[in-house]
Amino acid sequence: MKTSLLKKVWRPSLAILLFIGLWEVATRLFSIEEWLLPSPSDIVMEARNVIPTFLPHLGSTVTLSVSGFLIGTTVGLGVATILHLMPRVRETFFPFIIISQNMPIIVLAPLLVIWFGFNALPKLIIITLACFFPIAVSALGGFTQTNRELVHYMKMMGANKSQLFWKLELPHAVPSIFSGLKIAGTYSVMAAVVSEWLGAQKGIGVFMTLAASSYRTSRVFVAIIVAMVISLAFYGLILLLEKFFIRWQQKGENV
Amino acid sequence: MLELRHVSKSFGQKQVLQEISLHVASGEFVSLIGPSGSGKSTLFNLIGGLLGPDAGEIYLNGEEITNKHGFISYMPQQASLFPWRTIIENVLLGQELQGKKDYELAEAMLERAGLGDVIHAYPHELSGGMKQRVAFIRALLSPQSLMLLDEPFSALDEFTRTDMQKWLLSIWEDYEQSILFITHSIDEALFLSDKIIILSVNPAEIKDVIEVPFIRPRDGDLLLSEEFLQWKKKIIDVIQF
């Protein structure tokens, strides 16, 4: 188990190390200005200085993304369930849901600020919008792909609509829902950072815009890397939950 | 117990079942044999209430159940166990749908059926034959008194199949449930049933009903007896006629 993990990890790790090395060498060799492209060592140094003042920003972004993610998940699952149980409603509204995804949420941001002001609400709406779609689509896909034979069995046994949903369709969709959750999890951190650009007291987004406007490029990189780490941590957490929830699954089988 | 009166069913222009009337008595084991596509599974869907007949009625214990759900328990060709449920949870599903769960009874029944070691395993850990056993116990544990079995052993290999037939009889003979059983195998029908209903095709009508005289409990030797072969020949004659 441990050795196989090591086997999987060493190639990408080596690639990253090589990349960082090249970066370091290139910035020194061509003496690139720090405000244009800081070297990895510049970034590490900056990180050491700035991390203490950075922590409150981090906490605020994490709280924002987690709440947005939870709201988005609830809304996404709710919408998928309604669309699934009411085929008429699905036929009417599904096209709009698809269209809504072709609108970059960023363009909505100024409007949301006009409507709701500079508080948490427009930010939460943006994150919710970003998370909702992958979850709704994956859940809906999971519901409709329910094994025909199992459905037939349930109907023969006299299961009603609600038993069919709770005992069969919902659990059957769990693996599919998790693939949506993983995407939504990463989106939520990105959306939180972007929404903070709109204006906030705290947050990685705020820290980033401040740093960028004073050309402290190393600081911008620190913020980017931290956002990535949070994103990854999120992903890892969802992966753990997935392992727990679909522990019944046959190893190597992707249903 | 179960009674079909002049049941007919068409899909579009195509008539599948014509005037089927049959009877299953309480505690009786009845097999349905007939060519592929003759409408055996359609007949099950009608009894289960998934489809409505074009004409005719279906009665269970004197009560009309035409177009009604939930009066029978069912075992399909594929075990159709729920992969996220353990064996015991799967076996309890039929009871769960009707309201009341009896965990102890389920446990005892699995033990008795030789599945005691896998009570808490997941279906993917079991072989095909074991899964069918679980599916049968699930059907047997459901509170309904009539079980419909649609080619339950046809996906199994020959060796497992004969074992399964003997196993099924040994378990079932202790219970009151009636069984209506679809199969393509004459041997299987003869070995298991009290009565065999032979269907024709396009549209399906009842060609003949044969009362099987072998006494219970039956064992594997029966399959090789002279008498068994004579009955088999008789059925083949009916089918070919």
Ligand SMILES: Nc1ncnc2c1ncn2[C@@H]1O[C@H](COP(=O)(O)OP(=O)(O)OP(=O)(O)O)[C@@H](O)[C@H]1O
């Ligand atoms: N829902 C349906 N719509 C249209 N035609 C159907 C439908 N269900 C079954 N049929 C047709 O009815 C006929 C009987 O099908 P059925 O599945 O009942 O046969 P069967 O006797 O169970 O066959 P097999 O032994 O292969 O399982 C077939 O010709 C099939 O194509």
Ligand SMILES: [Mg+2]
């Ligand atoms: Mg069939």
